[in-house]
């Protein structure tokens with residue numbers, strides 16, 4: 001097999017990556033060194049640094065034969081690229097190295113586990129010639145944080161390790177963790193005989209040799225069809241399952257993205273390793289969020305990143321030498337039985353140029369001196385001044401100039417917050433709007449809006465709900481304006497985010 005594929009990728013990315021200036025990329029969101037990025041992989045803390053790998057095709061800004069790109073950071077915001085970590089260079093993974101996860105072995109080695117495609121990608125599931133469709137197998141690579149060697153015992157899991165009815169063509173995204181007893185568990189996504197997703201649990205003493213334990217959870221078609229990128233952990237005493245279901249049906253205001261995101265929270269019986277979900281929610285209610293992965297930071301925080309992209313709907317403009325971004329890493333917690341998120345606290349160290357305005361009561365338009373910018377952290381609290389006669393609608397417009405804007409609008413009577421990027425500069429009939437039913441019926445709404453060059457992430461009421469979207473608006477559109485139909489009162493704190 002061509003072992004040069006890794007060297008080629010490394011040569012290519014060095015040259016192509018160096019041609020892309022830092023100002024052409026997001027300032028504090030990870031994007032690929034060059035070419036294409038999708039899912040976060042191997043998110044872990046190793047030898048004093050956060051490591052974040054990513055699904056990567058260095059040669060073009062579109063999805064193709066997958067590699068693992070690699071970056072490290074000390075604060076989860078400034079990322080330094082390391083050489084491409086994995087390429088599809090073995091007989092058993094020549095069709096691509098798909099998503100997976102990482103951990104540190106007791107002997108200090110960094111273990112990566114990924115899905116290999118055992119044939120070149122000429123056919124995809126559902127293709128007429130199913131012989132051309134690769135099987136998906138699980139493989140290991142071991143390394144020192146920069147160089148990784150594929151394990152000589154690969155693949156570590158194949159079709160033989162599937163339970164009856166498990167489809168070898170959809171068997172991917174291994175998520176591993178170490179138990180308190182010091183052995184290992186893995187969850188893998190798989191399609192079962194009813195055509196929808198199930199999660200398989202495997203165990204291992206050493207991270208290399210794996211045995212099937214049981215079907216951990218079956219979707220039964222309740223949330224979408226096939227499931228991708230599972231993640232399971234305990235948080236604040238609860239079991240939390242994060243997963244990316246494909247082909248979801250919308251329910252109320254949730255799950256409108258087709259290929260979406262889901263969080264199940266419930267009890268976990270350690271003896272029997274049984275997870276019993278008690279509630280379900282969308283992780284993100286915006287447009288661009290998929291394939292999340294978490295890690296446990298050394299200080300005990302559970303931190304999540306996701307691919308900041310709707311897999312069905314690309315806003316790609318065709319001109320960028322790179323495409324794809326991660327969300328800002330987010331700290332997770334369980335409150336009132338639900339998943340809450342907020343940007344990692346490290347973000348506060350990027351803040352400068354604080355502008356604070358309190359108690360502005362207005363109706364109609366309102367602009368505030370100094371409140372503008374495209375790399376900002378903006379906190380806005382909106383209050384109803386007369387509960388018997390609340391304002392009808394509040395609007396926050398940003399990334400704005402004479403031609404463009406993106407807006408958040410809130411109607412207190414309906415408690416609906418809408419994100420709309422129709423006028424963000426897109427020239428395609430892609431999804432431009434999402435609405436979110438704000439859970440807390442309040443006469444006060446708190447928004448924290450994180451803007452980077454090409455994205456917005458809106459944390460609602462301290463992170464109880466989140467809406468994420470990409471926007472490729474020209475960078476000189478940096479105006480911000482408030483508008484109220486009726487009388488509203490706002491407090492505003494704005495910070496520039498300077499890398």
Ligand code: FRU
Nearest residue numbers: 039055066098099172228291
């Ligand atoms: C999710 C996904 C994974 C797969 C990877 C391939 O976006 O489809 O299931 O491992 O992307 O790039």
